[in-house]
Amino acid sequence: MANTTRNLLLFSLSCFIPLLFRPTCSQIATIAQGQQLKHDQELVSTSGMFKLGFKSVHEDNSYLGIWYNGEDDNLLWVANRNTPTFGSTGILEIDDRGSLKILHQLADPVVLYSVEEPSNTSATLEDSGNFVLHELKRDGSIKRLLWESFDYPTDTLLPGMKLGINSKTGLNWALTSWRSDKSPASGSFSLGLDPSDSTQWAIWWRGEVYWKSGSFQHGFLEVFLSNSSYDFFYVSNENETYFNYTVKKAVTIFPRLKLNSEGELVSYKADSVASQVSCTKNMSIGCMKLNVPECSRSLGNNVFQKHVGYMSNTGFKFSETDNLSRIDCQAKCLDDCSCVAYASKNDDGTGCEIWSTGVSFTESGTGDNKLDVKREVFILEPRENKWWIWLIASVGVVMIVPPVCSICYKIWENSNRGGVGKMNQRVLFDEIGGGAMASTKNDTLISRRTDGHDNQLDVFSFKSIVAATNCFSVGNKLGEGGFGPVYKGKLVDGREIAVKRLSSHSGQGLVEFKNEAILIAKLQHTNLVRLLGFCIQVEEKMLIYEYMPNKSLDFLIFDSEKKYMLNWKERLNIIEGIAQGLIYLHKYSRLKVIHRDLKASNILLDHEMIPKISDFGMARIFGLNESEANTKRVVGTLICHPWHCVNEN
Incomplete structure (x- = not known):
């Protein structure tokens, strides 16, 4: 046995x-003194979570960056954001003196850290996503930390990174947005601690306050932190003042906070994206009103709408030295009372071109300007005030959906009412081991804990499961297996559940249903799924489990x-x-x-x-x-x- x-x-x-x-035998996390990391090579952290290497973001411009292993197109940190290498010429090197630098043709090296005197050094990509340069002792052990990428963030804050100020070293831990989604160059937005109140965050646009969070205890941060999957910490002493955070759950997929090129603060967690701050789309709490000409203020509800097509002639193009983002270009347009449209001048979403009154736009053809190309153009248009439509629609949904669900339930209940169904239902209750048949009309659940059995299993009414799963909506569907579809639900007491609904064309049937209900009720172990109960209503048979958030x-x-x-x-x-x-x-x-x-x-x-x-x-x-x-x-x-x-x- x-x-x-x-x-x-x-x-x-x-x-x-x-x-x-x-197997990870071929992966390395460290380069030693005298070694090089070429354009087609990568460092991989010991856990395999992060990678470091060269990436071509747009055309032939290449950047040394760090990304999550599996999210190759989303750079978390860029070493040479304002000095890209060309093509595949970039090389990361620790030279014979111990300095860390990026070599590339036709330009001077990008020095990340220069040692004062020759030293034995090595650079490692850590499991936190931090790229560090250490000075080593003669025996190869670490002597001290010389430099780390966490001290020079770009647009992304990872768990463990700091947002604040080190008064001893003069370091300012702040985020600076990309210029566009295709250009890692320093953009027009930055995020850091408010100098006038270090307990709150602030976003600046070209040096002008754009948004403030409110203090740690009484503002955006309090709301954000209470609803977040992250644990935030505030530290203030004579040497440094900063915020940082950790992930609450054991696993959150690719966690990070990002300040994007539009000035939005975006959180990534559990394989989802949520805009926490937006002053261009929905005017988040804390957004500041920017100074615009009187003529622009008189436009009222007019907004810029994105279109793809051709303009009838060439607009006014601003100098390339202005290093303008799309939001900068929009501001240029608002500053000109005759401006009716704007667009990015370059393919990477940077630069600015604006048009004044007297031009036309077409979605097909090239118009009068034969040199014009198809592009994204933002045109000033009246915002249609349709609040009454939304009000009617909202009231309609509230008034119509509950009766419809109720009618559907009654039709289903009447169509399945009959002697055979009732008999089968009673037989199933008896076989599973319940004496709960007497109360199946209860709207929530029917306890079967007084029937002499020591297993704690609940019998749920069909109506309660319909309500919990939003009428078995597609949005609540988690998947489908041999048993049938599985839905996520939420009971009236707040518990989240997973509902396995036996399908009429299921590859499994009543035998498996009874087997699972009887068996799991008698088994108790931390590594076995917990069955909360079941639901039997004529031809409907469902098993109710505890919900597993990580699938x-x-x-x-x-x-x-x-x-x-x-x-x-x-x-x-x-x-x-x-x-x-x-x-x-x-x-x-x-x-x-x-x-x-x-x-x-x-x-x-x-x-x-x-x-x-x-x-x-x-x-x-x-x-x-x-x-x-x-x-x-x-x-x-x-x-x-x-x-x-x-x-x-």
């Missing part, structure tokens, strides 16, 4: 180990980008958790259980990345003294495509 359990465990784990671990293991390890968010420690913890769950099933539970369909998609991950074995529809219960059994059905997941199986006989 012990050998059988061990063999099953080893076989199960062998399926996951190759998926979770990837399933296959969602991470099989995704070319998201697989890098799991570091080695987390992967090992996941493997150990799966093993603990299997040992419990095979050896220590009240029932000896063989899962028979263990795969990455059936391993769910909670908010702390603790693995939970799920989907026990195919599981088989053994007697305590049994080590083998026969089956009349082939179960599990098909791993051979039909056409491949036919070709290979």
Whole structure:
């Protein structure tokens, strides 16, 4: 028996180990003195989370930058933002004196750090995303830190980075936007601590205050921090004053705060993007009114609308030395009372060209100006004030949706009302082990905890599940498996749930439904998914689980980008958790259980990345003294495509 359990465990784990671990022998995180990192080479942090190398952002301009492994197009830090290298000529080097510099043809080197006297140094890309230069002792151990990229941020604040001032060294930890999405050069917006009140953040546009957060306790920061997935810290002493932050959850996908070229402060978390501050689109709290001519103020609700097409003639082009962003160009247009349109002059979204009255725009053809090319043009247009339409639509939704859901529910209930359905429903309750049939009209849930069973399982009414899942809306749908669709829901008490709804054309059926409900109710382990209850209403059968915010293991390890968010420690913890769950099933539970369909998609991950074995529809219960059994059905997941199986006989 012990050998059988061990063999099953080893076989199960062998399926996951190759998926979770990837060879990294060829990856390096450090360059030593005298070594070079060429244009086609990269440094990779020890955990595999970050990469450093040269990137071509637009045309032949190349930049040394850091990015998340799996998000190659989103640079987090740029070393030479205002002095790009050309083509593939860029080389990162630690010279024989120990200085760190970027070499490229036809120009002087970009010196990142110059040592005062010859030293033994090395540069490392750390797991935090920080690129550091250390002076080494004779034995190769670290003597001191000489330079770090975290002291010179560009437009992105990573967990662990500081936003503030070091009064001892004179460093100002602030973000400066890109000039455009295709140009990392220093833009027109910056984010830092307000000199007049270091407990609040401020955004400046060309040196003019553009937005203020309010103090740490009584403003934007308080609202933002309370709703954020980040933990923020404020530190102030005689040497430095700064904010920094960490990630609350064990895993948040590619976390960062970014000041974009439009002056918006954007947060990235859990594979989502949210604009926290915007003074050009929705006028966030704290936005300052900029000085504009009286004629521009009289325009009232007029706004610039983006169009793609051709202008009838050439506009006024500002000098390239102005280094203008799109927002700068918009401001130039507003300063000119005759301006009716503007556009970026260059392909990378920089520069500025404006048009005065008397021009025309067309979406096709070239107009009168044969030299004009198709481009994005922002044209001043009246904003249609349609508040009454939104008001009517909002009232209509509030008044119509609840009755429609209620009518749909009544139609469904009446169409399924009958003796056979009621009989099947009662039989299922009895087989699962409930005495809850008497109260199935309850609007929330029906407790079955007084029926003599020691398992704590709830019976939910169909109406409560309809409300929790927003009428099984597409927006609430998490996915679909052999059992049927799975929906995310929220109960009236605030609990988040996952609802597995048995589909009429499901590859699984009543046997698997009863098997899973009965089995999971009798099993309790931290590495097994928790079944909260079930719902049976005539032909509707649903299982109600605790909601797993980090989805399933296959969602991470099989995704070319998201697989890098799991570091080695987390992967090992996941493997150990799966093993603990299997040992419990095979050896220590009240029932000896063989899962028979263990795969990455059936391993769910909670908010702390603790693995939970799920989907026990195919599981088989053994007697305590049994080590083998026969089956009349082939179960599990098909791993051979039909056409491949036919070709290979």
